[in-house]
Amino acid sequence: MPESPSPTHGYPGRLFVFEGLDGSGKSTQAALLGKWLQAQGYRVFFTEWNSSELTAATIRRGKKKNLLTPTTFSLLHATDFADRFERKILPPLRAGYVVVCDRYAFTAFVRDAARGCDPAWVRNMYSFAPRPDCVFYFRVPVAVTLQRKVSSRLKINYYEAGMDLGLSDNVEDSYQRFQTRLKQEYEQMVKTDHFTVIDSSRTVETIQQQLRGIVRPILDNFPMATRLMHDGG
Amino acid sequence: MTAGRTYGTRLPGLPDRPLPGKLIVIEGADGSGRTTEVVLLREWLEVEGHAVVDTGLRRSTLVAEEIDRAKQGHTLGATTMALLYCVDFADQLENKIIPALSAGATVLADRYIFTLMARAVVRGASRDWARELYAFAIQPDLVVFLEARSEILLHRAIAKYGSLDYWESGMDLSLSRDLFESFFAYQDRLSKEFAWVGTEYGFHRVDANRMPEKVHEDVRALVAPLYAAKGHRSPPAAPVSRPRRPAASA
Numbered sequence: 426m427p428e429s430p431s432p433t434h435g436y437p438g439r440l441f442v443f444e445g446l447d448g449s450g451k452s453t454q455a456a457l458l459g460k461w462l463q464a465q466g467y468r469v470f471f472t473e474w475n476s477s478e479l480t481a482a483t484i485r486r487g488k489k490k491n492l493l494t495p496t497t498f499s500l501l502h503a504t505d506f507a508d509r510f511e512r513k514i515l516p517p518l519r520a521g522y523v524v525v526c527d528r529y530a531f532t533a534f535v536r537d538a539a540r541g542c543d544p545a546w547v548r549n550m551y552s553f554a555p556r557p558d559c560v561f562y563f564r565v566p567v568a569v570t571l572q573r574k575v576s577s578r579l580k581i582n583y584y585e586a587g588m589d590l591g592l593s594d595n596v597e598d599s600y601q602r603f604q605t606r607l608k609q610e611y612e613q614m615v616k617t618d619h620f621t622v623i624d625s626s627r628t629v630e631t632i633q634q635q636l637r638g639i640v641r642p643i644l645d646n647f648p649m650a651t652r653l654m655h656d657g658g
Numbered sequence: 659m660t661a662g663r664t665y666g667t668r669l670p671g672l673p674d675r676p677l678p679g680k681l682i683v684i685e686g687a688d689g690s691g692r693t694t695e696v697v698l699l700r701e702w703l704e705v706e707g708h709a710v711v712d713t714g715l716r717r718s719t720l721v722a723e724e725i726d727r728a729k730q731g732h733t734l735g736a737t738t739m740a741l742l743y744c745v746d747f748a749d750q751l752e753n754k755i756i757p758a759l760s761a762g763a764t765v766l767a768d769r770y771i772f773t774l775m776a777r778a779v780v781r782g783a784s785r786d787w788a789r790e791l792y793a794f795a796i797q798p799d800l801v802v803f804l805e806a807r808s809e810i811l812l813h814r815a816i817a818k819y820g821s822l823d824y825w826e827s828g829m830d831l832s833l834s835r836d837l838f839e840s841f842f843a844y845q846d847r848l849s850k851e852f853a854w855v856g857t858e859y860g861f862h863r864v865d866a867n868r869m870p871e872k873v874h875e876d877v878r879a880l881v882a883p884l885y886a887a888k889g890h891r892s893p894p895a896a897p898v899s900r901p902r903r904p905a906a907s908a
Contacts, residue, residue: 497745500741500744508738546790553737
């Protein structure tokens with residue numbers, strides 16, 4: 426069975442990461458890419474940020490009562506991510522799956538930095554997470570994400586708006602300021618973390634075609650599901 | 659007065675002014691007599707007229723339940739477990755230890771970051787990772803390490819509980835299927851890690867193979883100088899605080 430380890434993290438699987446602000450369209454694209462990969466015959470594993478059961482209740486409780494400080498907030502998310510990583514991301518990566526992550530450690534880097542945590546401390550905490558084969562960063566103006574929120578009548582939640590930072594008493598105003606900070610943090614990582622920037626102002630179809638074009642060469646010689654499970658497939 | 663400084667990482671929300679209280683840490687394995695010593699020390703300090711707040715591991719309201727549940731299920735990975743303990747510690751540091759120190763109290767910690775670091779490293783974490791993870795902790799005025807031989811720890815555990823604890827025997831590490839063998843192998847590894855942590859963070863070792871009264875005498879001798887000159891601290895020796903390693907450039 427041909428298993429070419431990834432040059433970036435050394436595991437036989439491949440790791441694709443989607444990052445960007447809420448409302449940048451990354452989740453839609455990640456889901457579409459996953460579908461396509463599956464249809465191509467690859468074994469695909471899909472995972473989202475903050476979906477482990479371990480600390481979900483604590484995070485919910487902590488958020489409701491505003492018990493969390495930047496440090497505990499950061500640590501809880503790291504714990505949650507570690508649990509997901511150790512149980513759900515690493516095994517398929519080692520088994521040679523294509524793992525698609527809707528948000529990864531970079532989400533923590535931007536949020537924790539915006540809340541005032543020491544960036545070097547945060548990076549160290551997540552050093553168990555390997556570098557992905559490709560990080561798609563969905564670049565979008567903050568005003569557009571706010572517009573999407575308002576027009577879809579989604580309620581902006583307390584932490585999403587960074588209300589815990591005391592930037593403003595007005596939710597929309599606080600949201601705008603907080604998301605602007607997050608965007609600044611993301612933009613700084615474009616170079617240092619080798620992000621592939623995706624201009625999210627285009628149509629869903631155009632963006633998806635671009636993503637497929639980028640992914641194809643990375644999956645050159647990568648075994649399909651049938652090859653993983655049957656000899657001579 | 660506690661320097662009020664951390665081991666190198668900025669702690670968001672930490673007041674700029676110095677913390678007037680004192681932070682005294684008692685470290686040591688299970689059965690080293692830590693809890694007894696904390697009781698004796700507290701009694702003595704209070705009689706001397708100091709306000710004392712005690713603290714220990716796994717006492718935060720935030721995640722203590724999750725930790726208990728995780729331990730019963732034995733399903734968490736080593737990194738996750740290490741981080742979960744760190745959340746618990748951070749919550750107590752911010753909500754209990756720092757407020758008490760700000761109010762001028764003496765905080766007696768029955769274990770601190772050192773146990774957590776040693777446990778994490780024994781379970782596969784790198785020393786650098788553990789050191790940096792806990793670099794937001796406040797530097798104690800004094801760390802006392804109660805040192806006892808593993809045979810003595812074993813006898814004390816059996817006398818107290820009638821058996822050995824799964825976690826204190828490191829059974830999760832699969833060192834041996836035999837509880838006793840595992841216990842000795844685990845304690846051996848832990849004490850190696852404590853040796854490293856102790857040198858790095860300036861532990862004051864106390865021979866804990868002896869009777870509690872003898873141990874307490876030695877601990878008092880270490881603690882007394884902290885209160886010597888009115889409100890000014892003159893610890894027996896300044897703890898060694900290594901500068902943090904430079905951040906890895908991406």
